[in-house]
C-alpha cells in the first residue's frame with residue numbers, strides 16, 4: 419500500500435546525491451588530482467618525491483583510504499569536513515614548488531563543502547584556501563605581486579563558487595521542504611475525506627491511495643494486491659453476485675483512458691461486511707495533452723443501495739397486494755353500471771368510482787413494472803401489429819377525458835402501418851403520452867397526434883399547447899419518480915413513472931424518445947421506432 423506521491427524515486431539530482439557520500443567525493447578528488455599530476459608529468463614538469471608536490475602526491479592515496487574506510491554515517495556529520503579541508507591542504511602543499519599543483523583544483527572540495535554545509539561550508543572552504551594556499555604562497559613567492567594576486571584570485575573563485583552552490587542548495591532544500599510539506603498536507607486532507615481515492619500512472623500502476631481506499635482494498639483483496647489496475651478479487655457487479663471481469667474493473671477502464679461517473683459495484687466476500695461503491699474516474703494529462711494517468715474516487719453507497727432494494731421489494735409487495743382487490747372492485751362496478759336497475763344518478767357516481775379505480779390500477783401497474791425490473795431491460799413480446807390501429811384506439815379511448823378537460827384532440831390519420839412490436843406495450847406508450855398531453859394542457863388547448871414513416875423509421879408525435887417544461891427539467895424527465903415543480907404545484911395527479919416506463923419500452927424496441935418544449939407554449943414528444 420502506498421501513500422500519495424510516494425510511488426516513484428525523483429528522476430533528477432542523482433549526480434549530486436551520489437557525490438554526497440564522503441568516500442565517493444574523495445574518490446573523485448583523487449581521480450582529478452591524479453589526472454592533473456599526470457598531465458604535468460607528461461608535459462615535462464618533473465618533481466622529486468622529497469618536496470611539496472611529492473608529499474602531496476603520497477598523501478592523496480592515504481586520504482582516499484581514509485575516505486573509503488571510515489564509516490562516516492556513524493560519526494558526527496561534521497567529521498567529514500576533515501576530507502575537503504585536507505584536500506585543500508594537499509593542494510597548498512603541492513604548490514610549494516614551482517612545478518607544483520593546480521590551485522584551481524581547490525574548487526572541487528569547495529563545491530562539496532558548499533553543497534553539504536551551505537554557507538558554513540563555503541566559509542570553511544574560503545578559510546582553508548587562505549590558510550593553505552594564500553599564506554604559504556605569499557611566503558613562498560617572497561612578495562612576488564603577480565603570483566600573490568593569482569593565489570588571491572584562486573581563493574576568491576573558491577569562495578564565490580562555494581557560496582553560489584550553497585545558495586543553490588538552500589533554494590533546493592526550501593523547495594523540497596515545501597513540496598514535502600504540501601505532500602503531507604494533501605495526504606492529511608485525502609485521509610480525512612470519506613471517499614476512497616486512488617491515483618494511477620499511465621501504465622495502471624498504483625501511485626497513491628488514501629486510507630479509506632486502503633480499507634476498501636482490504637475487503638476486495640484480503641490476500642494482498644500487486645498495485646496494478648485490473649487484478650481480479652472479491653469485486654462484483656451492481657447486482658452483487660456477478661464477479662467483475664478485468665475489462666469491467668474501474669481502475670482498468672480508467673487506465674484505458676475512460677472517464678465515467680457512478681459506476682456501481684460491490685466489494686468484499688462476506689455479505690455482512692461488504693460494501694457497495696459508486697466509482698468516478700478522471701484522466702490526468704501531461705503538458706502535451708498525452709494520457710499521464712488517472713484519478714478515481716470510490717464513494718460508499720451501501721446504505722443507499724440497501725435502501726433502494728428494500729424500497730423496491732416493498733413496492734412490489736404492496737402493489738401486488740393492492741392489485742387483487744382492485745380487480746374485483748372494477749369488475750363489480752362494471753356489472754353495476756350495466757345493471758338496468760341502478761338509478762341514473764348512481765350510475766354517474768359509479769362511473770367516477772370506475773374511472774378512479776382504473777387510475778389506481780394503472781398506477782399500481784407502473785409501480786410494479788418499475789420495482790420488478792430493478793434497472794434491467796424491459797422484456798417485450800413482439801408480433802406483427804398495425805401501429806396505426808393502436809394509435810387510433812388510444813386516441814379514441816382518451817377522447818372522453820380530453821372532452822371533459824376542454825382539450826381538443828386531433829389525430830392526423832394514417833394508413834395501416836404494420837410493424838413487429840409488443841402491441842400492449844406500445845399502446846401503453848401512446849396512452850402515457852396522450853394522458854400527459856391532456857393532463858398538462860389548460861382548457862381550450864389542443865393536443866395533436868401524428869404518425870409518419872419512411873423506409874427505415876416510424877415517427878409518432880404527440881404535441882400539446884400546454885404548460886410546457888423547463889429546459890433543465892427536460893434532461894431529467896425520463897428518470898423514475900421525477901415530476902416538474904409546476905406539475906406538483908398545480909396538483910395534477912401523477913407519480914412520475916409514466917415517462918420512464920415509456921422510455922424503457924421505446925428503447926427495448928430499438929427506438930428513442932425525445933422532447934422539445936417551451937414553458938407556457940407547450941411540448942412535443944417524438945417517438946422514433948425502427949421499421
Ligand code: ADP
Nearest residue numbers: 854855858886901902905912913914915916917
Ligand atoms: P406523471 O405521472 O407525473 O405525469 P410522467 O413520468 O408521465 O409522470 O411525467 C413526468 C413529469 O413530466 C410530469 O410530472 C410532468 O411534470 C412532466 N410532463 C410530462 N409530460 C408533460 C407535458 N406534456 N407537458 C408538461 N409537462 C409534462
